[in-house]
Every structure is written in C-alpha cells, then in structure tokens.
Amino acid sequence: MASKILVPVDGSENSKRAFERALSLAKSTGASITAVHVIENPPTVYVESQKLLNELLANYRKESAKILDQYEEAAEKHGIKIESVVMEGDPASNIVSYANKEGFDMIVIGSRGLGKIKEMMLGSVSRKVIHHAHCSVLVVK
Numbered sequence: 001m002a003s004k005i006l007v008p009v010d011g012s013e014n015s016k017r018a019f020e021r022a023l024s025l026a027k028s029t030g031a032s033i034t035a036v037h038v039i040e041n042p043p044t045v046y047v048e049s050q051k052l053l054n055e056l057l058a059n060y061r062k063e064s065a066k067i068l069d070q071y072e073e074a075a076e077k078h079g080i081k082i083e084s085v086v087m088e089g090d091p092a093s094n095i096v097s098y099a100n101k102e103g104f105d106m107i108v109i110g111s112r113g114l115g116k117i118k119e120m121m122l123g124s125v126s127r128k129v130i131h132h133a134h135c136s137v138l139v140v141k
Contacts, residue, residue, distance in 0.1 A: 002031045002106040002136070006099050008091065008125070009035045011067045014110030018140040019071055022108040023078050031105070034083040035071045036098060037064045038091040061086065092128035099133055106136045 007022045009015045019035065026033050039060045042053070068084040075082045087094040099107055112124045130137045 001029050003029070004102070004104045004106075005031050005033045006095070006102075006104040006107045007033060007035050007071075008095050008107070008109050008129075009037055009067060009071050010110075011070070012110060012112075014112065014140065016110075018108050018110035018138075019074065021138065021140050023075060023080055025106075025108070026080055027078065032083070033075065033080065034085060034102075034104070035068055036085045036087060036095060037067055038094045039064055039086065039088045040091060041089055057088075091125045092132070095125070095129050096132045099135055104135055106138060107133055108138045108140060111139050111141045 002025060005022050005026060007019050009019055022033050025031060039057070042056055042060075064086045068086065072082055072084060085098070087098065095107065095109075098104075107129060109126045109129055111126050126137075126139050130139065
C-alpha cells in the first residue's frame with residue numbers, strides 16, 4: 001500500500017485526471033501527496049541577455065505557483081492537505097530523482113498522449129519516469 005504519493009502536475013487535463021486519481025488513492029489509503037511542477041529550462045540560444053533570462057524564469061516561477069495553488073485548492077475541497085514542490089530542469093530526471101531521494105512509494109502521472117511516431121522519436125515524460133523510477137508508477141490517461 002502506498003503511503004507517499006508523488007504527482008507531477010502541469011495544469012493539463014491529463015495531469016488533472018492523474019491528480020484526481022492520487023486524491024482518491026490518498027483518501028482510501030491515508031497516503032500523503034506531494035505535487036511537483038517542473039519548470040523546463042528555456043532554450044538560451046534565443047535569449048539575448050541574462051536579465052531577460054532571469055525575467056523569463058521569474059515569470060515561469062509565478063506561473064508554477066499559480067498552477068500548484070489550483071491543485072492545493074482542489075485537494076482542500078477533498079479534505080486533503082498536500083505538499084507542493086517546484087523544480088527546474090528536465091522534468092523526467094527531476095521527477096525520478098526526487099521520488100527516489102524522498103522515498104516515495106508511488107508516482108501518479110498523466111499520460112501526454114503523444115502520437116506513436118512522435119513518442120518513438122522524442123519519448124514522453126511519463127515513459128521516461130516508468131523506465132527509471134524505483135517505485136510503482138501509475139499512468140493515468
């Protein structure tokens with residue numbers, strides 16, 4: 001039985017469905033939930049100055065806070081308090097690393113639903129998490 005559930009969130013419909021599933025699991029098992037939002041590093045090739053890059057990252061951080069607030073409010077409606085974490089960098093690597101380091105029992109993640117060709121060429125965050133996490137992973141479509 002899972003006692004610590006990690007839910008990567010990005011505001012997408014798949015992410016919201018995964019979060020709802022995590023809430024349901026937490027209610028039935030008493031598990032704690034941590035929502036994590038990973039800010040991907042912007043491509044610096046197109047950034048002309050460090051000041052512009054810093055402003056861009058500051059805007060991303062504000063948006064992350066808004067996204068996490070939505071999930072915290074949704075959890076509160078179900079009577080569940082969640083922890084929220086913001087990270088920066090490669091989403092899959094950060095999710096797996098954090099889950100392993102913090103001893104999560106389960107990751108509940110939304111499927112991106114990429115087309116078969118795109119998925120073969122690029123892979124998806126959920127696919128990478130499945131292959132590298134040391135705990136159970138539930139992919140919600």
